[in-house]
Amino acid sequence: MSQIFHRSTNTLSRVSIYAAVFVLAGLSWVLMALDRSPYTTRQGIVLKQPVPFSHEHHVAGLGLDCRYCHTSVETSRFAGIPPTATCMNCHKLIWADSDMLEPVRASLRDDRPIVWTRVNDLPDFAYFDHSIHVAKGVGCVSCHGRVDEMPLMRQEAPLQMEWCLQCHRHPETRVRPRAEVFNPKWETPDQASLGPRLVREYGIRSALDLTSCSTCHR
């Protein structure tokens, strides 16, 4: 009986077994890369909004404090999106006829809220509280990036759990003096000595506490 398979099949099968390891490893790498890519996380992507609001202009240009609009950031889990009335405080006088601002005026006129698209959107099973982070010396820009340099808002951080844990495991690498929380330009050359001191001073809990599941999930 003649051979069914040619002799080269031996080599071919050896190579393919060897290659399968690489293919599987490669596939895993692709999946992991995909999971961390901006395609999944929307990191750095500008989303369409009803009004092209510029943080750069309002923060860096006009010098508005974060809390002028995000009023509940120190008191609530939710930082607060300004009600239309807040926009109109100024815009009833400035750019009062601008086409760009028509949705804002329409909102006040018709008493219908502006529907924004959420930019920094944590999954619903993570319970994040702005007020405690601000109280413990986590600067706005630590998570949101330099919004004073963003003409259009985008998500700065990947907002995945491994990213959160970097700080929850080592809060000393990120904390800043409370007075500088809302200062986007604040920098220190000496985080290595300042960080641990602030962690002690602000009573920031241990990494074990901060990485307990129920700290964020419930």
Next chain:
Amino acid sequence: MSHRNDLESARERLSRSRGREFWRSLEELSGDPAFQDLLHREFPRHASEWEEGLDRRRFLQLAAASLALAGLSACTRQPLEAIVPYVKLPEEIVPGRPRFFATAATLGGYATGLLVESHEGRPTKIEGNPDHPASLGATDVFAQALVLGLYDPDRSQLLLELGEIRTWNAFVQRLQAALRAQQSQGGAGIRILTGTVTSPTLGDQVRSLVTRFPKARWHQYEASGRDNVRLGARLAFGESIETRYDFSRADVVLSLDADVLIASPGSLRYARDFADRRRVRGGQARMSRLYMIETSPTATGTLADHRLAIRSVRVPRLAVALVAELGVGGTSGSPERLADDEARFISSAAADLRGHAGRGIVVAGDQAPAAVHALVHAINDRLGNAGSTVLHSAPVEVEPVDQVASIRELVEDMRAGRVDLLAIIGGNPVFDAPADLGFTEALLKVPLRLRLGLEEDETSEYCHWHIPEAHTLETWTDARAYDGTVTLMQPLIEPLYAGKSAHELLSAFLDDPPRTGREILRDYWRTTAKAADFESFWRLSLHDGMVPGTALPPKAATPEPGAAARALAAIRQAGATERADDDGLLELNFRPDPTIHDGRFANNGWLQELPKPLSKMTWDNAAYIGPAAAGRLGIASGDVVEIEVEGRKVIAPAWILPGHPDGAATVHFGYGRRKCGRVGAGIGFDAYALRTTGALWSHPGAAIRRTGGRQVLACTQEHFSMEGRDLVRVGTLAAYKDDPEFARKMGEAPPKDSTLYPGFKYEGHAWGVAIDLSACTGCNACVVACVAENNIPVVGKDQVRRGREMHWLRIDRYYEGGPEAADAHHQPVMCMQCEQAPCEVVCPVGATSHSSEGLNDMVYNRCVGTRYCSNNCPYKVRRFNFLQYSDETTPVLKLGRNPDVTVRSRGVMEKCTYCVQRINGARITAEKEERPIKDGEIQTACQQACPTQAIVFGDINDKDSRVSRLKAEPLNYGLLEQLNTRPRTTYLAKLRNPNPDLERG
């Protein structure tokens, strides 16, 4: 199943056992093989299996599909979400922070003060108002379930005339036309039918109506009414007198068939005061004593030190015997013939009451005849209890009437054609009026029938106009509590479906144009309160949830001379017509359902799925009979029987209830709704069909016959059984005095170091719970509070039957003693948050892990549903979402969810978290204020709702915390401690204080 043999074997087993023996069901007691099978399973059979057979091809298809779905569903991108700010931010709202508003809930007219949690204008959770005398921070099951009632998608949403949609204005025009026609005859054809009214404003409106239409009549009817209480007071005092009790001063309590700690206007307060008198702490071994005479097992009876189960017909006899024993003035005649146990019970109770004159309470149940109430007044007066523990005052109700007489009169008028316009405000008389009145048939003779109701129910069906009623949480109104304290009830939300309140409907009768509820309330109180500064009065009253100084002052009330004699004569006369005992008939008792009351909560899934306190039945009512009677009639639990009373028949499933008096059966009314929402219609049987004006609470001669059929009932009493010793530990006060450590010695706790695993260190807080079994009444408030707080889904009868109920907190009920005289004990069981948790080590994906403060955290988004944790849990406290139980599609239900807790989906394990959202919330507040968390700052939902403060949560690392002090009590023990799980939840053994005289005999 031959039940009789089983029970005999049970009795035999009990007689052989040494010491105390506790059991959960008759099946367990008799060693039924089916029970043994259930015991050894994590879930009942078929809970985790396919309905039908699964062939190989189908299996492979499903395996492939689940692999694909499991793999791919994890790869979806998060959907884009909108963020919607206010146009103008309302003052005082901080987005993301709940606010609390004081209001009240009423049941049978009587108010309980509440604080309602509101998230951005949506009420989500009910708490008791700690300052309100009827609540003291606690709530009952009905108040807890109000939120679901508000968001019930089946609520009536449209104003209808004969099924056609109409506007409110069209209705007002039609009404005004009818009223103009009535004007000339003084409103002789106008009738208003309401439930019991304590609202001063509503009373004022009705009075205005009667002023404008002098011949109009106001009727009141409440199916679970208190006519006997009212008539009894009238019989004793010659006038309407309200009676309330001060259990905090009572050393001895004798209850004549009164479920006074669970189902009476001040029961939350009573339960609290009663429990406070029975907490044995720090060696202070003093307790009050409760004698309970009951005709159907009640939750109050489970706390009794002595319980006597008798037929209703015996209650007046025992009252007479008690009167004779105490020598209450003007009573003489032949002594009652009592059975031995009755005689001993009465003489011991009487001696005890006499020994504690002025510090005792005798209380009669709502269903006891008026004459018994009159006798009880005489006794309390004679013993000097009146004025001390028993307080009299002017009536709380606006107009106390004999409601049965009232509705009878209405029916007669309707039948005679004297009624032209009937407004039925609330209630549901077509369903719940006494069967012999023929209410429905008479109703059809009324030319214009108006109906204000929360749902389109049986009564709406027979009315021309149906007006959707505003829910309690949508209404401006007022009501009085058991002591008369008025609460101005404020709405938490605008009416979702443009509902109207009773005030607004009456305003349509009186005012042109009709006023709004708020205006009506303010106008009334502006003239009534006579406050110098009305605005501050108004705001303060709303803020506090009470109008200051409105509690009715106690006043001295002495029974009229001869009242006791008249009551005795009435009892003798009733006794003369008593039937013989040996005709094979049973006495049939009627009681409101413990979870859906008189039927008004039938469409509330939380209450339907709540296991009834004693039978642990869900989603059904049954004819409860005692084991002896069941043996004689050859009835087993689940047998379908026909109950016949005076020619009226209903078909009902039977259930054998240990501890039920022999020769009697109990049915709960409220089930058998023909028309309500999707949840409540068509389940259970309608006991109203047997209830007549002559026998509202008890009929002496009902025939109960087997039909041969069987009905499946969803009863949770055997679900999640823990096989082990001494789960519930009970002792007497005397045993405690002998050896305070007796409870601890009943089990063994391994030494702390006997473990292979390295222990956790808890350097900050270490949360723990202590539950005082002496205080637990089994009222279920904690269970509903947990459901509301933690977004726990309703699963339905079929799923409950498979043991898939999702309640994180269950109340296990154990019996002690023989089947007939069974004493019941309650034990709330939730996750024990073990320090050496068996669940944590078996999870393959780390979805349950130990927190730094000792919680067994459950991470839903990690859980893949292996259920290993549940398999390994000795306490059976983990619950698995076998199906998609949470309704994620009905929009209105989303409004009521707690935004701080994940809504779980299918395939996920869940369990009690010690309300970790509350822990985190309090921690964040404390840390922002740079202070430690105060003891008592965090209350779990179950703890907060508990009327008796049986549940205490706190930090066990803080040696001065309440929970630490409780855990240091000698009564403290852990459940299944021998497994070395080191549970954080521990129990204080139940103590009872039996009378040594009765105990000896």
